[in-house]
Amino acid sequence: MPLSPLEHDRRYGELDQVIRAYAGQPADDTPDKPSLALTAYLRHTWHTRPWALAIAERQLREYAEHPPGRLRLRLGEFYAIPDVGLPEGEIQRWLHCLADHIKHSVEEGEVPPPAAPGTHWEWHARFPETGQFLGGWFSQDMPDEFADHDAVIDDYRASTDPHLVARLTGELHELLALDLGESDYALAVAELGMEVDAPAPYSPSGWLAVTAERLTAPRAEYGPPT
Structure with a gap:
């Protein structure tokens, strides 16, 4: 049975917001530096919904540690990550990298300074x-x-x-x-x-x-x- 809208948002809602921030942007995050897309997400979310960052970090890790099987994807019971230009084998590492950057930003209080939007997603979010x-x-x-x-x-x-x-x-x-x-x-x-x-x-x-x-x-x- 496909996920209901409520269940989708409860389990993957903020993860989906993070992934949407990569529309038209490369997923070129490294352990040392977040991508332009993730920086845009952090900047906007810090200044509008800072409490959502902890939810994003948790949902990213949970998805990375428990990726959906093909049957559950076919049944629509799981969130299917859109193509972000990475090989399938790199997705888990990338999700953990995003979660690490968000955790670091929250724990260290490193907030991207106010600036003009840097991505298509950020223009529309703001x-x-x-x-x-x-x-x-x-x-x-x-x-x-x-x-x-x-x-x-x-x-x-x-x-x-x-x-x-x-x-x-x-x-x-x-x-x-x-x-x-x-x-x-x-x-x-x-x-x-x-x-x-x-x-x-x-x-x-x-x-x-x-x-x-x-x-x-x-x-x-x-x-x-x-």
Whole structure:
């Protein structure tokens, strides 16, 4: 019987978060140095869910010490680690290496300093609503569906729960507070799913600032004629 969502999360939920951090990244961790992917996971998790690190360390070790057999994998009773580019015989050693790095980080209090996201996973983990907004509303089909960028923003605001609009606005201000160069902001919006250019004459950061302002501007209300 396949794992229920509750059982999956109880046994493998945080392990799955660690593995997801390696999407598009090499699993090139060594005993002396964590990979870019693991560093991104540590940075984000330390600053958002520090208690989850101990769970990740435990789940990684348990999986490494008790890997699933083929029958249980076929029945869906175990979490199947996606292909991370390592030979099957190296997976157990690699999982122990990840657990060791996480344990060291917790026990020694070695926290990656705040920085701009370094991986695709970290961009979306840190700015989830921005990823939903840019990836869902500014795809390459946007010019066929809306008159311009402002029309998209207005449609998003009108059709989205105000709490999510407020969350997006906060994320945009946080993104701008990173004070990146314009080429880095162009990379950031692309990582977060935007498939069209910012409208002229704005730079990527300039358009993000204008978007944040438009999302918080008072809405026009029209009462009955007097």
